[in-house]
Amino acid sequence: MQTITISESPKHVNETVKIGVWLTDKRSSGKIAFLQLRDGTGFFQGILLKNQVTPEVWDMAKHELHQETSFWVTGEIHEDSRSKFGYEIQVQSIELVGESDDYPIGNKEHGVEFLMDHRHLWLRSSKPNAMLKIRSQVKLATMEFFAKHGFTQLDAPILTGSSPEGTTDLFHTKYFDDDAYLSQSGQLYAEAGAMALGKVYTMGPTFRAEKSKTRRHLTEFWMIEPEMAWMHQPESLELQEQYIAYLVQSLIDNCARELETVGRSVESLRPFTELPYPRITYKKAIEMLQEGGFDSKFGDDFGSPEETYLADQFQKPVFILNYPKEIKAFYMKPDPEDDRQVVCADLLAPEGYGEIIGGSERATDYDYLVQKFAENHLDMADYGWYADLRKYGTVPHSGFGMGLERFIAWITLSDHIREGSPFPRMLNRLRP
Numbered sequence: 001m002q003t004i005t006i007s008e009s010p011k012h013v014n015e016t017v018k019i020g021v022w023l024t025d026k027r028s029s030g031k032i033a034f035l036q037l038r039d040g041t042g043f044f045q046g047i048l049l050k051n052q053v054t055p056e057v058w059d060m061a062k063h064e065l066h067q068e069t070s071f072w073v074t075g076e077i078h079e080d081s082r083s084k085f086g087y088e089i090q091v092q093s094i095e096l097v098g099e100s101d102d103y104p105i106g107n108k109e110h111g112v113e114f115l116m117d118h119r120h121l122w123l124r125s126s127k128p129n130a131m132l133k134i135r136s137q138v139k140l141a142t143m144e145f146f147a148k149h150g151f152t153q154l155d156a157p158i159l160t161g162s163s164p165e166g167t168t169d170l171f172h173t174k175y176f177d178d179d180a181y182l183s184q185s186g187q188l189y190a191e192a193g194a195m196a197l198g199k200v201y202t203m204g205p206t207f208r209a210e211k212s213k214t215r216r217h218l219t220e221f222w223m224i225e226p227e228m229a230w231m232h233q234p235e236s237l238e239l240q241e242q243y244i245a246y247l248v249q250s251l252i253d254n255c256a257r258e259l260e261t262v263g264r265s266v267e268s269l270r271p272f273t274e275l276p277y278p279r280i281t282y283k284k285a286i287e288m289l290q291e292g293g294f295d296s297k298f299g300d301d302f303g304s305p306e307e308t309y310l311a312d313q314f315q316k317p318v319f320i321l322n323y324p325k326e327i328k329a330f331y332m333k334p335d336p337e338d339d340r341q342v343v344c345a346d347l348l349a350p351e352g353y354g355e356i357i358g359g360s361e362r363a364t365d366y367d368y369l370v371q372k373f374a375e376n377h378l379d380m381a382d383y384g385w386y387a388d389l390r391k392y393g394t395v396p397h398s399g400f401g402m403g404l405e406r407f408i409a410w411i412t413l414s415d416h417i418r419e420g421s422p423f424p425r426m427l428n429r430l431r432p
Contacts, residue, residue, distance in 0.1 A: 007041035141250035156186030162382035359400025
């Protein structure tokens, strides 16, 4: 007899197999019992007929199998046109492995805080389970995309001696006799990598000590941050939209069932694979906001209401180009056509999810960068190595960063960014 997983059931129709499962729910009607089963690869139903199993097996199913009990189930795989999965198992025998009494998450409505307190168990439920598979596929597709485009993956340090964004929203720790911080971004290190390897990307956790309770913020989140030597902003924008379209197509191809589970139709995603995405300037965005009744003026940053309004004017993600330098980071290249601005872009997702990518062409002039250090009160002792990149063979280069959880929130139409993280860290949550 072969041991298989639920996902392998289509290959074993009318065969007797053995599967290690957990029970998610059960019900019975007279001489038949229906067991809802999962094994990490999928969910399906087990049918138990009283007259086709031993009295011991029937009694175990009725009285010893509670929610999240683990056991080996042996039975024959059948097609089941009534279920979304399309297959079920007719149970012949059960071998109990791990008991589960009084499982705290019942098949009823629970409050968000209760579910977050039990996140270690909630991950077993169908929607969180699907979210984690979507997240895994996004990371896999990211590696595929950048490998196909000639990038080298680079690991940036998590412990740093300074802040890439030049802010004070940092998690501080002692590093022997020195001060250290949890990294906000791998970007500066990726720029060094691009000068050595041409095109690189980092992918890993980053940290922001912002005291924010909005649905768009976590204190620990993952960033994908490519940096490209010899690349100007227009080429970078093309790469960014190709990357997003690739991720969306990969999810359509590989996670249709998971997308359905979280409430996102595949058809609603298809328009996001069609390129190019629209582009408007920051100045045009200000005009559109003013026409829409917003009290916006040049120099203002955009919050959630402004980003949502702008994105709602388009059917696809939209690039906003060339923001004022006062509201952007020190490392961005000045706009040669308007020195009040920098050469940058934010990509806003539709459907109310705001910025999912921020990027720019990087400043290459050594003296300009040193001046920006002074303006932002950044110590050359901390940033001298970064300035060196402009002293020794500088070239035009561009880069961008995508927040993994923000992208997932948009794709899955999640109410909160935390749903895309296995164990989200927020202002009020450090456990489990």
